[in-house]
Amino acid sequence: MELARPTPKASMSEPLEDYLETIYLLVQEHGFARVKEIAKARGVKAATVSIALRKLSEAGFVNYVRREYIGLTERGEEAARRVLTRHRLLTRFFSEVLGMSPHAASEQACSLEHALTDEAMDRMVRFFEFLGTRPSVVAAFGQCPTGSRPGDVEPCGTASPDCARCSLAPKEKAMSIATMKPGQSGVVTQITATGALRQRLLDMGILPETKVDVERSGPGGHPLWIRCQGARLALRRAEASSVLVRAGA
Amino acid sequence: MELARPTPKASMSEPLEDYLETIYLLVQEHGFARVKEIAKARGVKAATVSIALRKLSEAGFVNYVRREYIGLTERGEEAARRVLTRHRLLTRFFSEVLGMSPHAASEQACSLEHALTDEAMDRMVRFFEFLGTRPSVVAAFGQCPTGSRPGDVEPCGTASPDCARCSLAPKEKAMSIATMKPGQSGVVTQITATGALRQRLLDMGILPETKVDVERSGPGGHPLWIRCQGARLALRRAEASSVLVRAGA
DNA sequence: CCGTTCTGTTAGAGACTTCTAACAATGGAG
DNA sequence: CTCCATTGTTAGAAGTCTCTAACAGAACGG
Numbered sequence: 001m002e003l004a005r006p007t008p009k010a011s012m013s014e015p016l017e018d019y020l021e022t023i024y025l026l027v028q029e030h031g032f033a034r035v036k037e038i039a040k041a042r043g044v045k046a047a048t049v050s051i052a053l054r055k056l057s058e059a060g061f062v063n064y065v066r067r068e069y070i071g072l073t074e075r076g077e078e079a080a081r082r083v084l085t086r087h088r089l090l091t092r093f094f095s096e097v098l099g100m101s102p103h104a105a106s107e108q109a110c111s112l113e114h115a116l117t118d119e120a121m122d123r124m125v126r127f128f129e130f131l132g133t134r135p136s137v138v139a140a141f142g143q144c145p146t147g148s149r150p151g152d153v154e155p156c157g158t159a160s161p162d163c164a165r166c167s168l169a170p171k172e173k174a175m176s177i178a179t180m181k182p183g184q185s186g187v188v189t190q191i192t193a194t195g196a197l198r199q200r201l202l203d204m205g206i207l208p209e210t211k212v213d214v215e216r217s218g219p220g221g222h223p224l225w226i227r228c229q230g231a232r233l234a235l236r237r238a239e240a241s242s243v244l245v246r247a248g249a
Numbered sequence: 250m251e252l253a254r255p256t257p258k259a260s261m262s263e264p265l266e267d268y269l270e271t272i273y274l275l276v277q278e279h280g281f282a283r284v285k286e287i288a289k290a291r292g293v294k295a296a297t298v299s300i301a302l303r304k305l306s307e308a309g310f311v312n313y314v315r316r317e318y319i320g321l322t323e324r325g326e327e328a329a330r331r332v333l334t335r336h337r338l339l340t341r342f343f344s345e346v347l348g349m350s351p352h353a354a355s356e357q358a359c360s361l362e363h364a365l366t367d368e369a370m371d372r373m374v375r376f377f378e379f380l381g382t383r384p385s386v387v388a389a390f391g392q393c394p395t396g397s398r399p400g401d402v403e404p405c406g407t408a409s410p411d412c413a414r415c416s417l418a419p420k421e422k423a424m425s426i427a428t429m430k431p432g433q434s435g436v437v438t439q440i441t442a443t444g445a446l447r448q449r450l451l452d453m454g455i456l457p458e459t460k461v462d463v464e465r466s467g468p469g470g471h472p473l474w475i476r477c478q479g480a481r482l483a484l485r486r487a488e489a490s491s492v493l494v495r496a497g498a
Numbered sequence: 499c500c501g502t503t504c505t506g507t508t509a510g511a512g513a514c515t516t517c518t519a520a521c522a523a524t525g526g527a528g
Numbered sequence: 529c530t531c532c533a534t535t536g537t538t539a540g541a542a543g544t545c546t547c548t549a550a551c552a553g554a555a556c557g558g
């Protein structure tokens with residue numbers, strides 16, 4: 001597998017974009033921004049902000065007279081809005097679609113906002129437009145009659161077909177890796193494990209729609225050896241039985 | 250609006266993670282990795298790789314004897330797989346769900362993979378599991394009878410209810426910002442513009458489900474002033490008429 | 499008016515990644 | 529075996545962002 005590397009782009013550095021974003025929000029909130037507040041909002045020292053402001057000012061993003069109030073230029077506002085819009089879009093994706101808490105969603109968005117390309121953003125917006133015409137989709141993945149959050153882990157037990165967790169409840173005849181024989185292969189459909197166990201399986205590369213081949217099936221407590229994405233992995237029985245598969249290529 | 254900043258994490262730097270990922274793939278492909286190949290794959294000079302290898306070796310991620318073949322330790326493999334899995338998951342999201350080309354999706358994934366939290370990844374996987382049980386959803390957003398790609402811009406004209414672009418075609422009675430009177434407000438449902446015009450509107454913060462207030466409606470060629478997300482924006486008529494809204498809070 | 503306190507700036511340093519240029523080791527070809 | 533080409537390493541420098549420590553300017557109370 002070749003990794004496609006991002007083509008280098010001549011734009012602003014991430015920290016500087018963060019300063020613009022912060023200033024934009026402070027100005028919106030208080031009408032002005034001050035070094036101390038920017039520092040507090042970004043979690044850095046005032047000295048660092050001072051230096052950043054000089055750079056932003058030289059680059060024409062900030063109107064900045066030493067020791068006076070700080071404002072954004074036209075260009076600065078545009079750049080800030082650009083980043084902030086990405087922030088909001090990503091936040092909404094992680095909270096409204098995936099069901100993360102607003103705070104966690106915003107943190108996650110903060111880490112990703114600088115790198116979201118125009119195209120990806122365009123298509124995400126289109127996806128939101130689409131979901132707007134299909135409210136049942138988000139509802140199905142998301143709200144459950146019990147009121148628990150989208151993507152939550154435990155089945156809610158209402159057995160509603162509108163509830164993702166119910167419709168995701170393992171089918172009676174679902175096969176897990178644990179029941180596969182050496183030489184067999186399957187395609188992952190669901191990982192039923194939760195918590196650290198789930199995370200471990202995911203980190204190993206066991207994702208929905210990936211192919212797994214069983215190489216050696218240890219009896220009893222022995223580990224099960226599988227191949228997945230070209231890697232050879234050892235699974236314990238508890239892990240293996242939480243990976244559901246369907247027969248497949 | 251408060252921006253939630255990511256809590257600082259004590260893990261590896263992004264460039265070092267990239268080296269691990271690259272080495273992992275090279276080892277999988279050729280059975281070994283060499284400085285020159287790593288440098289080529291990452292687009293840096295050999296000298297830089299040499300220094301990175303020393304660090305990775307000291308940190309216990311790489312088995313590395315000067316001028317000998319390079320391999321990953323157990324820890325190194327785990328870390329590499331962790332990143333690579335995120336890469337693959339994000340790539341699939343951007344290509345399979347949003348319809349980007351595999352190459353663009355992989356590039357985008359590369360920029361985001363290091364910052365995806367465990368929780369977000371967990372929920373994205375859950376979302377994939379869910380979509381696996383609802384193939385019609387992705388199909389509806391994605392494949393169209395004409396075979397054009399998901400998220401594509403032009404309506405395909407088949408008027409199939411299974412085609413997102415058809416079902417997204419502006420309803421007869423859809424209202425655009427351009428027809429709103431000063432004082433009215435609405436909630437954005439769709440941006441019909443394409444290309445640079447669309448990108449401009451998005452970057453200004455005009456996203457689906459955001460509220461817009463019309464402040465001054467210029468006659469004829471004059472700009473229309475709106476408020477959106479706390480910002481005061483001027484739209485030309487062509488821009489305004491491509492933002493569809495529904496009456497709303 | 500003077501001193502204290504708050505705010506912002508500068509200087510100097512460290513961590514990180516990358517580069518170029520020069521050097522060292524390895525491996526074949528003759 | 530020797531020479532040359534390839535491959536990898538080191539030294540030195542630049543650019544980024546950050547910090548601490550020391551300083552300067554402003555504001556306010558007494």
